[in-house]
Amino acid sequence: MPTETAPTLAEIATLLCERKLPPVDQWHPAHCGDSDMRIAADGTWFHGGTPIGRPELVRLFSTILRREADGGYVLVTPGEKLDIVVDDAPFVAVAVTSEGEGMSRQLAFRLNTGDHVVAGPDNLLRVETADDGTPRPYVHIRGGLDALVNRATFYELADWAIAEDAAPPGLWSGGVFFPFAA
Numbered sequence: 001m002p003t004e005t006a007p008t009l010a011e012i013a014t015l016l017c018e019r020k021l022p023p024v025d026q027w028h029p030a031h032c033g034d035s036d037m038r039i040a041a042d043g044t045w046f047h048g049g050t051p052i053g054r055p056e057l058v059r060l061f062s063t064i065l066r067r068e069a070d071g072g073y074v075l076v077t078p079g080e081k082l083d084i085v086v087d088d089a090p091f092v093a094v095a096v097t098s099e100g101e102g103m104s105r106q107l108a109f110r111l112n113t114g115d116h117v118v119a120g121p122d123n124l125l126r127v128e129t130a131d132d133g134t135p136r137p138y139v140h141i142r143g144g145l146d147a148l149v150n151r152a153t154f155y156e157l158a159d160w161a162i163a164e165d166a167a168p169p170g171l172w173s174g175g176v177f178f179p180f181a182a
Contacts, residue, residue, distance in 0.1 A: 024066045024076050025143060035075050035082035037061070041148070043092035043112040055114070062113045065090055067144035091115075091147035093139055096156055102164060107157070107173035109139055111147050120174020125149075127180045135180070 038046045045052040045061065052058050065084070066076050073086045093109040100106055107119040119125045119139055128136045137149035137157070149157070161169045161180055170179035 021063055021142070022077075024064055027076050027078050027081075029076065029079050029081050031074075032080040032082055035084045037075070037082075038085040039073075039087060039090050041088040043148075059113050059115075062090070062115075065145060089138055089146040089148040091141055091145065093117075093147040093149040093153055096149075096153050098160060103172045103175070103177075105160075105172045107171065109147065109149070109153070111141070115141075117141050117147070118174060119176070119178065121176055123174075124176070125171075125173065125178040137180075 036048050040046065045058045052061075061075060064075050064077060066074050068074055073084045073090065075082045075084050092112040094112050095110040097108045097110075098105060099108075107125070109117050109119065111117065117123050117139060123140045125137065125139045128138065130136050135154065137154045138146040139149060141147055157171060158169075158180065161171050164171065166177075168179045168181050170177055170181075172178070
């Protein structure tokens with residue numbers, strides 16, 4: 001089985017520049033109802049209680065997802081707006097690429113949709129504490145949409161933070177220090 005190699009930060013920057021998203025923040029159609037869709041905490045998209053099995057369809061829907069001022073989520077087009085249930089965060093960061101060290105480090109996350117985001121001033125990385133005391137790390141994607149950083153990826157970040165011995169524990173990316181204590 002071939003091993004997937006992580007893209008370099010330069011390749012990720014090229015992908016980010018080429019990506020054009022629909023201007024969902026400029027679309028204000030009438031509310032049309034419920035989409036009968038849900039995004040589970042593990043990032044699985046459902047329609048009518050059945051997982052959506054086509055990654056291309058999930059990717060398409062993810063491009064028209066918007067967070068509303070009231071905290072709810074909608075799928076929006078120029079002609080309609082439908083509610084969608086999001087159990088935790090609408091995306092999951094499933095891998096991270098790191099280049100540099102200390103203050104010059106850059107962290108690029110790959111999402112479950114195949115998209116990438118580089119942590120920095122516009123895409124903050126934060127760690128919240130769940131009710132049971134476990135850390136819940138998130139990275140901001142766009143327009144109020146976040147990605148939950150999966151456990152394996154967070155452990156990788158924690159290993160780098162331990163190696164750098166910062167106080168408080170955390171990492172730099174894009175010129176911003178992100179502490180891991182909630």
